[in-house]
Amino acid sequence: MSGSPYLSLQHREAIERRAALDVTSYDVSLDLASSDETFGSRTRIVFDSAGGSTFVDLKARHLVSARLNGSTLDPASLDRGRLPLSTQPGVNELVVDAVMEFRTDGEGLHRSVDPADGRHYVYGMSFMDAAPSIFACFDQPDLKAPYTFHVTAPRDWTVVGNAPGEQVAPGVWELEQSQPLSTYFVTLVAGPWHLISSEHDGIRLGLSARQSLAAELEADAEEILTVTAQCFDEFHRLFDERYAFGDYHQAFVPDFNAGAMENPGCVTLRDPYVFTSKMTRGAHHLRASTVAHELAHQWFGNITTPAWWDDLWLNESFAEYMGNRVLADVTEFDDAWIRTSYQRRQWGLIADAGPSTHPVAGNGATDAVAALQDFDGISYTKGSSVLKQLNARLGDDVFFAGVNDHFASHRFGNATMHDLFSSWERAGAGDLGDVTQGWLRTSGVDTVSFDRSREVLRRTPPAADPVARRHSFSLARIAADGSWRREAVSLDGAETPVEVDAGDTVLLDVDDTSWLVAHLDPTSLAALPDLMPRLEDAALRAAVWDNVRSSLESGSATPAEVIAVATASIPGETSDEPLSFNSHASDPSKLLLTEWLTSKVVPLSADPASARAGLHAAYAQRAASAEPGSTVQLAGFQAAIETASSVADLIAWLGGAVPAGVEADLALRWRLLTRLAALGAVDRAALDEHLAAEPTAVSTIQHARAVASLPDAEAKAWAWDRFLGVVDVPNYELQSAGQGMWQPGQEEITAAYVDRFFADLPGTASHRSGWLLSEAAGWFFPLTALTEDVVARSEALAADEGLETSLRRQLAVLADEVRRRIAVRSRT
Incomplete structure (x- = not known):
């Protein structure tokens, strides 16, 4: 096939x-x-x-x-x-x-x-x-x-x-x-292209974007170039080798499949990073972290490159770790690690706990096509976590002495994991066999839970590869009045004792210093709705959501318990990160918190309408109480749109009756139109008129999402023609059509496309290849059809050796996602 x-x-x-x-x-x-x-x-x-x-x-x-x-x-x-x-x-x-x-x-x-x-x-x-x-x-x-x-x-x-x-x-x-x-x-x-030139520390810097984005690039240039210069200075402080590739140009390009690509001297980035509307601080952080990540690659990957794709972590894990570290240390985004906890951690944890788990290093990439599938949350976030742990263990002096020796020994050449660890050993790191064997060469993630009845922390390794790992992390004990304290714990074996007061709420790994799936105990989970309004520490709030998300995904929390935490915490959020609804991620494990709540937790609730209404009230309350013009207000209002069920409210907002401080710009208007389309409150003709009035790239992409969201057969056929390649459209339009098609509550309309997906998917390999082939399969997968039949058919097709490799991998991952959603729904 x-x-x-x-x-x-x-x-x-x-x-x-x-x-x-x-x-x-x-x-x-x-x-x-x-x-x-x-x-x-x-x-x-x-x-x-x-x-x-x-x-x-x-x-x-x-x-x-x-x-x-x-x-x-x-x-x-x-x-x-x-x-x-x-x-x-x-x-x-x-x-x-x-x-x-x-x-x-x-x-x-x-x-x-x-x-x-x-x-x-x-x-x-x-x-x-x-x-x-x-x-x-x-x-x-x-x-x-x-x-x-x-x-x-x-x-x-x-x-x-x-x-x-x-x-x-x-x-x-x-x-x-x-x-x-x-x-x-x-x-x-x-x-x-519209070009912008600058210079820093003897390095010529450049930015470029399409002419239609010239004004927006000019507006964003100072922030992008400032972050670039600050990161350059810090990398030059940490590394013996200066940047080695002449000019440093950052080109914002259309229809880009990844976030960015680290090409030496000329990095390419997806052009939605040139902001055409007001964006949340979280969106600015995501762009800055991408800039820092790609700049880190100029050393990790570009000066010294893996000899083969089974060591791709030498590129991605290092760039992920160094990019976040430098961003937090020397730029305005000093909360980078906290935001990364919201944006990236679950991506890696879910991948590592699923059927596609693989070692960070030595991942068995038998060929280039197979290797592409392992550019996932394991290679990025798990590998970054391991490096963060290793840096804490070795200290900066030994850690960077080894890294700099690695660069010098393999300058403009290629290297392996063994080469890097030899450099660390020469720098005085000692025996690191426990790191390579316990964390890099074995797959799977440990689950850690607190057994309140016995006052012990328990480690449960993955059944497939039960290797012994040592976890060192911070545990938070929160009293009923909201006061709390950290406690350093080490979990060497299956259990370790922890003494807590009877009413304490216990959170695990509050600083993201280990790699584990945290299970909240029932008492702690039940206390969180009362506690969240009193918890002000940003890192602690992020840890709450990491623990809550892991608990739902792995089976120890119900949708109702999650919604209770959300509706209690949202009205008091002081960061836009937990409120943001910007990514429209193609991978369900990369959903931002609000997207996860609205597109996954709500539909799996016993009463989805009630759950959505509760979230909507909380987001609307936060938007109303936030400082006018703040990004917290913007994020809260965007989320209120996504959870709205009142057509009258949506139409009023579309007409300009938005809260003071909110700008009804093009992106916000399309967000409103897409929600109206999903509710069946706007027709195709009206969407076409809005596109014709402002035929920008943003409008074209969002028009595709809105049309595909309409609850009628013609709209779904329109979207399916794009999946089949009958109508050839650019990548971002294809993604929008796929993500708009499978709307919760429209299962009766899309039912016929469940069979069509499994019948038509193999044929897509005749007109797509590479990255886009598997991505399109993910965008058009029937994720709202939560049946054992969908799981069985996905797994059967994934086992077909005649099917293209990347499609088999995607199907296995999505079958696991459906299975977990069915399990969550059964607990409602």
């Missing part, structure tokens, strides 16, 4: 090719001006070989010619993305001339048209195995080489890449030779 026309590189093949080859340089010429559908790509590769047979990776529409050491190769020998080579010992030169396709799925050389003004834009996304769709290459992370690019583009375009460049003639751009790069880091950002 797999529709991919290309072979995925196997790890064993990568080892063999690395043993045979050393790449000296790439020289790439691209013609982006001759067609809107294709581009010319000419690649000259100089490499040393031990001699013998190998292959170069190329995903071309048409191979024009190829010459190896002056001899012509047969274009017909190109097979499933591989061009066979018979190399000579010593120096070889390969020249490949090909016609490549612009892509529209956020990978390769992506070309998009801005709906606001019709301008065309191009950017390169070479991760994970997309580089060969831009240029011929030996596509694996441990065959690094410097790159020189020559680009012909339309005369009104600018071109930015991994190395500084200039326009030498109208439409002709020459880029300097880059530092040695892995193929997956190579990028170009070309088009009529």
